Amino acid sequence: MLTTAMAQPALAQSTRQQLKTANKFFGQENYRASLPYYEQVLAKDPNNAQALFRAGIAYMSFDKEKASDYIYKAQRLKKNVAKDVEYWLGRVDHLNYNFDEAIAHFQAYNATLKTKDTRKRELAQLIQHSKNAKVQFNSPRDIFVKNLGPTINTQWSEHSPVISADDKVLLFTSRSDNMSGAPVVNADGKSTDSKKLAADGQYYENIYEARRIDDENWDKPRSLSGVLNGKGHDASIQVFDNDTKLLMYRNDENGDILYAEKSGADWTEPKRLNKNINTSAFESDAYITPDGLTIYFSTAKYSEDGTLDIYFSTRVPGGDWGPAKTIGNAINTPYDDDSPYLSRDGKTMYFSSRGHNTMGGYDIFKSEYDSIGRKWGRPENMGYPINTPDDDTYYRLSPDGSYAYLSSYRIGGYGEKDIYTINYIKNATIRGRVLAMQDSSAIPGAELVFSGTQADKTALSYRDISKPLTGEYQVSVLSGRTYQVAVSKDGKNIETQEFAVPISTNDSTVVEKDFYVNYIDTTVTNMANINPIYFDTDKYTLRPESIVELNKVSALLAANPGINISIEGNTDSRNTDEYNIVLGQNRANVAYNYLKKAGIAETRMVTVSYGERRPVAPNDSPENMQLNRRTDFRVIVKEGEGMPNMNRPAPAPAPSGGTGTGNNMGMGTTPTVPLQPGKSKVKLEDGTKVKTKVDEDSDKVKVKTKGPDDEKSKTVTKEGTIDAKAKDAEGNKVKVKTDND
Numbered sequence: 001m002l003t004t005a006m007a008q009p010a011l012a013q014s015t016r017q018q019l020k021t022a023n024k025f026f027g028q029e030n031y032r033a034s035l036p037y038y039e040q041v042l043a044k045d046p047n048n049a050q051a052l053f054r055a056g057i058a059y060m061s062f063d064k065e066k067a068s069d070y071i072y073k074a075q076r077l078k079k080n081v082a083k084d085v086e087y088w089l090g091r092v093d094h095l096n097y098n099f100d101e102a103i104a105h106f107q108a109y110n111a112t113l114k115t116k117d118t119r120k121r122e123l124a125q126l127i128q129h130s131k132n133a134k135v136q137f138n139s140p141r142d143i144f145v146k147n148l149g150p151t152i153n154t155q156w157s158e159h160s161p162v163i164s165a166d167d168k169v170l171l172f173t174s175r176s177d178n179m180s181g182a183p184v185v186n187a188d189g190k191s192t193d194s195k196k197l198a199a200d201g202q203y204y205e206n207i208y209e210a211r212r213i214d215d216e217n218w219d220k221p222r223s224l225s226g227v228l229n230g231k232g233h234d235a236s237i238q239v240f241d242n243d244t245k246l247l248m249y250r251n252d253e254n255g256d257i258l259y260a261e262k263s264g265a266d267w268t269e270p271k272r273l274n275k276n277i278n279t280s281a282f283e284s285d286a287y288i289t290p291d292g293l294t295i296y297f298s299t300a301k302y303s304e305d306g307t308l309d310i311y312f313s314t315r316v317p318g319g320d321w322g323p324a325k326t327i328g329n330a331i332n333t334p335y336d337d338d339s340p341y342l343s344r345d346g347k348t349m350y351f352s353s354r355g356h357n358t359m360g361g362y363d364i365f366k367s368e369y370d371s372i373g374r375k376w377g378r379p380e381n382m383g384y385p386i387n388t389p390d391d392d393t394y395y396r397l398s399p400d401g402s403y404a405y406l407s408s409y410r411i412g413g414y415g416e417k418d419i420y421t422i423n424y425i426k427n428a429t430i431r432g433r434v435l436a437m438q439d440s441s442a443i444p445g446a447e448l449v450f451s452g453t454q455a456d457k458t459a460l461s462y463r464d465i466s467k468p469l470t471g472e473y474q475v476s477v478l479s480g481r482t483y484q485v486a487v488s489k490d491g492k493n494i495e496t497q498e499f500a501v502p503i504s505t506n507d508s509t510v511v512e513k514d515f516y517v518n519y520i521d522t523t524v525t526n527m528a529n530i531n532p533i534y535f536d537t538d539k540y541t542l543r544p545e546s547i548v549e550l551n552k553v554s555a556l557l558a559a560n561p562g563i564n565i566s567i568e569g570n571t572d573s574r575n576t577d578e579y580n581i582v583l584g585q586n587r588a589n590v591a592y593n594y595l596k597k598a599g600i601a602e603t604r605m606v607t608v609s610y611g612e613r614r615p616v617a618p619n620d621s622p623e624n625m626q627l628n629r630r631t632d633f634r635v636i637v638k639e640g641e642g643m644p645n646m647n648r649p650a651p652a653p654a655p656s657g658g659t660g661t662g663n664n665m666g667m668g669t670t671p672t673v674p675l676q677p678g679k680s681k682v683k684l685e686d687g688t689k690v691k692t693k694v695d696e697d698s699d700k701v702k703v704k705t706k707g708p709d710d711e712k713s714k715t716v717t718k719e720g721t722i723d724a725k726a727k728d729a730e731g732n733k734v735k736v737k738t739d740n741d
Contacts, residue, residue: 015044019051030201031058049078057088060095062155062415064390068092084109090126094360094389096411099134103127126360129389133359136384140455142425142478144503145385145406147418151218152210155415156202159407160285160394162236164243167399168212171224171246172419173205173235198233205233207248227269228260240288246270247286255282257297276313276321284308285339285394289346295321296340296349302326308336310351330376331367338362339393344401349376352393357381361391364406386422395422403505423505428479430501432514434466434487439614442471443519445489450475450499452483469636479504487517494519520616530556532630533591537574540586542594550591553633554598555649563646564604567591568632572625573612584609587631606636 022037038055041048056070071092074081082088090105110123152158154176162171198204206229208221228234230250237247237257244262248270249255256278258270272278277286279301286297293315298308301324309332311324331337333355341350347369352362356379364386365379381387382395386406394407404422434446443466450462460483464473477483480503486496494517501511530553533546542550557563569588571580588607596602617624635644679693693702705713714725 015041019048022051023054025201026054026058028199028201030199031061033201034058035062047077049074049081052077053081053085053088056092060092061409064092064095064411068096083112086112087123090130094126094130094133097133097137097389099130099137099389102130106130129358129360132357132381133384133389136359136381136387138456139383140385141383142455142480143383143385144423144425144480144505145410146421146423147413148218148420149216150414151220153414153418157205157409157416158419159417160236160249161396161405161407161419162239162246163396163398163405164239165399169243170210170212170218171236171239172208172210172221174208174221175203175205175416177203204229204231205235207234207236224267226266228267237286238288240290241292247288249284253278253280255284257283257286274320276323282306282308287340287342289342290344293317296327296342297324298338298340299324305334307334308338310337310340328376330378331365336362339395341396343397347371350382350395350397351379352395353379359384359387360389362393363387364392364395391417393417425478425480426504426507426509427476428501428504428509428511429474429476430499430511430513431472431474432512433471434473434515434517435471436520436614437516437518438520439610440516441610441614442466442469443489443517444468444471446471446473446494446517446519447486447488448473448475448515449486449488450477450483451486452478452481454478477501479509485515487515487519489519530633532632534626535587535629535631537572537625537629538583540569540583540590542590546591547594549633550594550598552649553591554595554600556646557595557600557604559647559649560644563644564606564636566634566636567595567605567607568614568634569607569609569611570614570628570630570632571612572628573615573619574625577611577613580611581609584611587629591631591633 018037018040022034022041025031025034025037035055035058038051038058041051042055045051052070053074056067056074059067059070071085071088075085075089079085086105086109090102090109093099093102093105106123106127110120110127113120113123147153152170152172154174156174156176158172158174158176160173163169164171207224209224210218210221213219223229228246228248230252233249233251235249237249239246246260246262246267248258248260250258250270257273259273260267260270262268273295277283277295277297277299279299281299281301283300284298286295288295294312295314296310296312299311300306300308302311303309310327312327313321313324315321326332327340327349331349331351331353333353335353335355337351337353337355339352342348343350349367349369351365351367353365354362356363356365358381364382366382367376367379369375370377386392386395388408388410390409392406392408392410394405396405398404403424406420406422407417408420409417410420430450434443434448435441436443445468446466448464448466450460452460454460460478460481462475462477464475466473479501482498482500484496485499487494497515497517499513531549533549534543535541536543553565557565567588569584569586571584571587573580575583585607588609592605592607595605612619612628615624615628616630617627619625619628635646679691689706691702691704702714702716705711
């Protein structure tokens with residue numbers, strides 16, 4: 001990623017001169033300085049294969065995808081643009097996760113080398129890296145990697161995160177120019193501020209400090225260059241002794257470990273650790289245990305080829321560091337092993353290595369300490385996405401150990417190495433209700449099965465059943481993925497929906513989610529074949545035939561004193577939703593009032609209005625609208641219990657076309673449509689005689705019954721007012737009168 005702060009070559013230079021200057025910087029491995037000149041050449045000559053090839057190599061540290069485009073285009077233009085083009089194609093494919101292609105290119109390049117060529121060993125390792133990377137990439141961990149953002153990270157390299165004990169202050173290392181820009185290099189390759197530039201044309205590493213604003217944001221970093229930063233590279237390593245001391249790196253004498261002490265808001269002049277730690281060789285990183293008695297550090301002192309190994313040294317309280325001892329071959333390899341860091345309990349060692357089964361470059365590994373054998377166990381690759389095909393280093397746990405910091409150069413960053421946080425993806429609690437799409441009514445007893453996969457494609461499945469009455473459910477699921485949620489009832493699938501659960505990195509995340517499904521509950525007991533009662537358009541006065549149903553409800557409740565009911569008013573869709581809710585409530589209330597006057601205790605009944613939200617048929621015809629203008633009766637089931645067994649009332653005679661009264665009347669077959677105007681007489685099979693008279697406008701209905709044992713009833717309904725009298729065979733009398741108030 002290059003910015004306008006990058007040096008721009010003089011436009012007056014010829015293409016040949018620009019290419020010469022670019023190649024000069026390239027030969028010095030000053031890739032950033034070379035790129036503007038290569039880009040000027042390509043602006044004039046887009047098919048210059050050499051410029052494309054070398055620019056592609058230079059871009060590998062800043063823009064991997066662009067690097068791939070340039071090198072592949074160079075080869076298409078000129079197949080043998082360089083003898084080692086297959087090698088670089090393998091490298092760039094590996095960095096871009098094209099592992100099979102990378103292996104093919106490495107093998108093709110290997111075939112061009114002589115048998116004893118020393119480069120064959122490197123190629124064998126690179127091929128193995130691609131094989132390792134393919135395995136790790138195809139078996140990812142459920143880990144959330146997050147960039148710390150542009151306040152901390154720049155187009156330059158940021159690494160070596162050090163966090164204070166209260167997690168509020170971050171020390172880190174950057175190669176930016178005080179976080180503000182890039183070095184300016186003129187056409188002769190000289191910096192306008194050469195004192196700040198390293199041999200590769202970039203600024204030296206310096207230590208910065210940033211304070212946390214909140215969980216997501218940091219204040220603008222300040223440089224600690226006053227005393228901590230020397231003339232060359234300086235890097236943060238660790239704060240210890242209650243954050244009063246700072247362990248740091250300085251590239252004096254090939255690289256040494258130093259420490260500084262806190263002095264007010266700043267630090268004292270750094271001092272070197274003793275010669276058991278620092279040698280004439282390269283020492284790069286270190287970690288001091290919380291008790292201050294052991295230091296683990298990386299050094300090239302004891303390797304034959306200058307690669308880094310991890311050693312440790314101990315001291316007595318108040319004493320100095322003793323002789324260095326190797327941590328052992330379980331961790332150290334023939335390649336670089338660096339950046340040791342221990343968990344707070346001292347049982348887990350985290351480190352970076354170019355050996356073992358790395359995905360490429362440095363990977364993060366961990367090793368568990370065997371207290372019985374008194375040795376470190378076989379290292380485990382921390383896996384993808386902690387590790388990538390490029391360098392991943394400086395793994396540091398947060399103070400409470402719940403997450404970690406990491407320095408890595410990966411696709412999607414701001415430039416070179418960036419600092420990231422590493423969080424393990426946690427479970428989230430998903431809770432809500434299962435509701436009918438038609439009317440938002442709760443659906444109890446619905447099974448929800450959440451089906452998904454872990455990052456490595458291992459199947460996940462979570463299940464719950466919605467609670468009685470409320471339709472509520474609750475499951476704990478692994479967050480950060482999309483689930484297929486199958487909703488079923490009584491073993492029959494209703495439908496399947498997709499639900500994306502956001503990433504949670506803590507154990508307390510709760511997500512509210514109601515599932516609306518296309519379902520009409522036809523399984524709830526309809527109270528011993530009691531039908532709904534129906535109403536005229538925009539009315540809530542009782543019809544004559546409704547008395548029969550209400551008497552059946554009354555008788556059933558009398559026979560089952562432990563049963564409570566819900567009286568539910570409904571409407572068609574002729575008016576507004578708000579109006580229909582009121583109308584539905586009135587239709588529930590009229591039934592409630594009748595049953596109350598029939599002797600049913602108020603505490604056994606509740607009313608609810610669904611308005612037009614719970615249709616049993618589409619509102620597309622007069623007949624269907626009639627079906628929706630109704631009041632339903634449902635048994636209230638206690639939470640955790642099933643539908644109770646109900647006693648049936650003793651049979652009592654009733655007219656098939658009229659109405660009985662009282663708690664023991666009206667249990668016969670009933671019509672569910674309005675009576676027709678006129679007079680009628682009927683004699684039932686048991687000898688009951690029924691006389692019915694309906695006025696022309698149906699506003700007044702009289703129904704008289706006389707049973708075989710001389711039981712009698714008389715019901716008069718006029719404009720919704722009901723006046724009913726009944727006498728049974730023993731001479732007991734019952735009166736019911738309601739004016740629908």
